[in-house]
Amino acid sequence: MSGPEEIPVGDVGGPVDEFDWIARHLRPLASDAPEALGLADDAAVIPARPGFDLIVSKDAIVEGVHFLASDPLDLVARKLLRVNLSDLAAKGAEPYGYFLAVAWPPGAGWNARRAFVEGLGQDQRRFGLKLFGGDTVSTPGPLTASVTILGWVPAGGIVRRAAARVGDAVLVTGAIGDGGLGLRAARGEGLGLSVDDQTWLKARYQTPQPRLGLGEALRRWAHAAADVSDGLIADAGRIAAASAVQITLDIDRMPVSTAAGAWLGLQPDRVAARLALAAAGDDYEVLCTAPPSAVAPLKAAGETLGFPMTEVGVVSAGAGVEVTSRGKSVVVVRSGWRHGQ
Amino acid sequence: MSGPEEIPVGDVGGPVDEFDWIARHLRPLASDAPEALGLADDAAVIPARPGFDLIVSKDAIVEGVHFLASDPLDLVARKLLRVNLSDLAAKGAEPYGYFLAVAWPPGAGWNARRAFVEGLGQDQRRFGLKLFGGDTVSTPGPLTASVTILGWVPAGGIVRRAAARVGDAVLVTGAIGDGGLGLRAARGEGLGLSVDDQTWLKARYQTPQPRLGLGEALRRWAHAAADVSDGLIADAGRIAAASAVQITLDIDRMPVSTAAGAWLGLQPDRVAARLALAAAGDDYEVLCTAPPSAVAPLKAAGETLGFPMTEVGVVSAGAGVEVTSRGKSVVVVRSGWRHGQ
Numbered sequence: 001m002s003g004p005e006e007i008p009v010g011d012v013g014g015p016v017d018e019f020d021w022i023a024r025h026l027r028p029l030a031s032d033a034p035e036a037l038g039l040a041d042d043a044a045v046i047p048a049r050p051g052f053d054l055i056v057s058k059d060a061i062v063e064g065v066h067f068l069a070s071d072p073l074d075l076v077a078r079k080l081l082r083v084n085l086s087d088l089a090a091k092g093a094e095p096y097g098y099f100l101a102v103a104w105p106p107g108a109g110w111n112a113r114r115a116f117v118e119g120l121g122q123d124q125r126r127f128g129l130k131l132f133g134g135d136t137v138s139t140p141g142p143l144t145a146s147v148t149i150l151g152w153v154p155a156g157g158i159v160r161r162a163a164a165r166v167g168d169a170v171l172v173t174g175a176i177g178d179g180g181l182g183l184r185a186a187r188g189e190g191l192g193l194s195v196d197d198q199t200w201l202k203a204r205y206q207t208p209q210p211r212l213g214l215g216e217a218l219r220r221w222a223h224a225a226a227d228v229s230d231g232l233i234a235d236a237g238r239i240a241a242a243s244a245v246q247i248t249l250d251i252d253r254m255p256v257s258t259a260a261g262a263w264l265g266l267q268p269d270r271v272a273a274r275l276a277l278a279a280a281g282d283d284y285e286v287l288c289t290a291p292p293s294a295v296a297p298l299k300a301a302g303e304t305l306g307f308p309m310t311e312v313g314v315v316s317a318g319a320g321v322e323v324t325s326r327g328k329s330v331v332v333v334r335s336g337w338r339h340g341q
Numbered sequence: 342m343s344g345p346e347e348i349p350v351g352d353v354g355g356p357v358d359e360f361d362w363i364a365r366h367l368r369p370l371a372s373d374a375p376e377a378l379g380l381a382d383d384a385a386v387i388p389a390r391p392g393f394d395l396i397v398s399k400d401a402i403v404e405g406v407h408f409l410a411s412d413p414l415d416l417v418a419r420k421l422l423r424v425n426l427s428d429l430a431a432k433g434a435e436p437y438g439y440f441l442a443v444a445w446p447p448g449a450g451w452n453a454r455r456a457f458v459e460g461l462g463q464d465q466r467r468f469g470l471k472l473f474g475g476d477t478v479s480t481p482g483p484l485t486a487s488v489t490i491l492g493w494v495p496a497g498g499i500v501r502r503a504a505a506r507v508g509d510a511v512l513v514t515g516a517i518g519d520g521g522l523g524l525r526a527a528r529g530e531g532l533g534l535s536v537d538d539q540t541w542l543k544a545r546y547q548t549p550q551p552r553l554g555l556g557e558a559l560r561r562w563a564h565a566a567a568d569v570s571d572g573l574i575a576d577a578g579r580i581a582a583a584s585a586v587q588i589t590l591d592i593d594r595m596p597v598s599t600a601a602g603a604w605l606g607l608q609p610d611r612v613a614a615r616l617a618l619a620a621a622g623d624d625y626e627v628l629c630t631a632p633p634s635a636v637a638p639l640k641a642a643g644e645t646l647g648f649p650m651t652e653v654g655v656v657s658a659g660a661g662v663e664v665t666s667r668g669k670s671v672v673v674v675r676s677g678w679r680h681g682q
Contacts, residue, residue: 037501037502037503038503038583040502040503040579040582040583041432041501041502041503041567041583042398042428042431042432042502042567042568043396043397043398043428043429043432043434043499044396044397044398045394045395045396045397045499046394046395046396046397047394047395047496048389048390048391048392048393048394048395048496049389050389050391051389052389053386053387053388053389054386054387054388054389054395055384055385055386055387056384056385056386056387056440056473056474056489057383057384057385057474058440058441058442058474058475058476058489059442059476060442060443060444060476060478060487061478062444062478062479062480062481062482062485064481065478065479065480065481066478087383087384088384090383091382091383091384093384099397099399099489100399101399101400101401101442101487102401103401103403103485132397133397133398133399134399135399135400135401135487137401137402137403137406137407138403138406139403139406139482139483139485140403140405140406140482140483141403141480141481141482141483141485142480142481142482144403144444144480144482144485146401146442146476146487148397148399148440148489155388155389158384158386160378160382161378161381161382161383162378162379162381162382226382226383227383238381241381242379242381242382
């Protein structure tokens with residue numbers, strides 16, 4: 001990224017020169033990061049940090065696919081960062097910095113960009129991130145953005161998806177299903193719930209809470225971990241596939257929020273409704289497996305951080321995911337899980 | 342990225358499941374990279390390399406903006422890598438690996454994806470790159486992709502844009518203007534040239550040559566460098582702005598290819614035509630500044646690598662870019678340069 005020396009003061013609602021945008025809005029996000037070279041170069045410099053591995057993840061979002069055209073752009077930007085931060089959290093990594101690529105549609109003027117940048121700045125401060133670089137381009141299509149996020153773990157300390165072991169317990173942070181219900185609330189469905197519950201669920205969908213802070217406990221106690229982005233069952237299936245094991249989930253023990261509990265109370269088929277929550281995505285909780293002796297310390301770590309860690313299943317020899325209720329099998333997903341985006 | 346354990350053999354021209362695509366096409370691109378964790382995790386692991394800095398750059402492309410809908414997708418993929426490799430080349434870095442995010446439009450089936458991946462594989466092998474991870478999503482809009490590229494330089498060795506010094510000579514690799522003429526040829530303009538020249542220029546536009554290999558000489562001899570992506574004058578302007586100096590370019594000394602020379606011979610106004618080439622983009626040559634004593638060794642380094650390095654200007658106190666012809670000023674760009682994408 002680079003920019004002009006002189007910044008004209010134009011119509012703040014008018015058309016945007018990409019270099020002006022970088023200079024006015026993005027450079028302040030990189031001002032504390034020597035790595036970014038002032039966003040005045042084509043690259044960033046990451047010095048070696050002996051004793052640490054760099055953890056890198058990259059996620060992209062598209063308007064109309066991953067967020068709604070009606071979503072406020074500051075929240076879209078915050079969610080983009082949080083989705084990437086959630087990957088770091090599940091790997092046991094601490095946040096470091098990020099690269100941003102944005103393709104702006106024709107209608108996106110200064111006001112849209114200011115909102116987007118305000119969201120980035122807010123969550124940068126909150127999570128200790130800095131902008132290191134990226135690219136800004138125009139598109140005739142929908143708003144499209146990607147973040148490449150960088151984090152640190154002590155060398156060799158990454159918590160992998162492919163490391164679940166037979167006999168492990170399966171635990172999950174927070175609550176499952178709020179993201180899926182929140183998406184429905186954001187689309188205007190009342191869900192039979194109070195306005196307060198609808199608003200709360202919508203916020204869970206729009207601004208998920210990456211479970212950072214759990215990193216040290218995960219590195220110490222967990223064998224495998226991944227974040228729940230595509231649904232509890234789907235992401236358990238990916239851990240099972242990558243680790244060549246079977247995971248059995250007890251749907252009755254799946255943790256749900258008060259609001260999701262209210263929704264569950266309105267559904268005629270309790271098990272089907274819980275399965276629907278387990279199949280919905282956008283939770284951004286951490287799902288992990290750990291030996292039975294590690295369950296208590298992991299729960300204690302969650303308690304210290306202010307969220308529950310709930311034991312929801314076990315790892316056994318085999319393949320795929322089996323979901324049980326009251327001791328009986330209700331769903332079996334034999335092969336790896338797929339979704340159609 | 343993650344994928345299923347069993348891969349169904351479907352209609353190879355039919356609709357695509359993103360996880361199948363990752364398993365079938367992308368995983369082989371990461372098979373030699375332990376960093377990628379088999380593309381079976383949400384992140385990659387980059388071990389510290391003591392004594393080296395990691396250089397990171399990120400560029401995005403959009404169909405209809407950065408490439409033509411008629412461009413073959415293997416060439417689009419190769420250009421995407423090469424545009425990023427060009428950034429590494431200009432910073433004096435050696436290629437290491439990359440992260441890819443692609444948003445596929447509805448019509449992009451297996452054949453389109455196979456072509457794209459073939460292009461990636463071809464240039465991975467050519468330039469010693471590996472795929473480390475990324476994201477694949479769908480879009481209702483045009484094909485959009487970004488690459489985050491990683492390279493290494495010896496610690497502190499990056500060649501910055503902001504480091505030009507008064508008294509430096511300005512040199513450029515290869516030839517300027519082929520990218521701009523090649524774009525016109527790709528759009529079907531004959532340019533008054535032979536079919537051979539048109540084809541050659543189109544290839545220069547579609548598959549630029551990142552000037553890798555020059556890294557050691559740049560690190561040793563150059564003060565500042567950047568690649569020429571938006572035109573010789575524009576990128577000289579950015580070096581000038583970032584370094585707080587003036588750059589004077591002698592348009593008569595600007596190196597041009599045989600094909601561009603043939604085009605120049607057909608133009609009524611020699612200086613205007615050379616300026617048009619200097620203002621066109623997509624050259625992906627390296628522009629650098631170096632003390633006068635370093636001109637001979639830099640030229641010798643280029644000769645060894647098989648391309649010319651031509652002295653095209655000087656750095657002086659001041660601001661902006663001045664272009665001269667036969668000793669007279671023909672263009673002055675006072676402030677920083679901007680473009681509208």
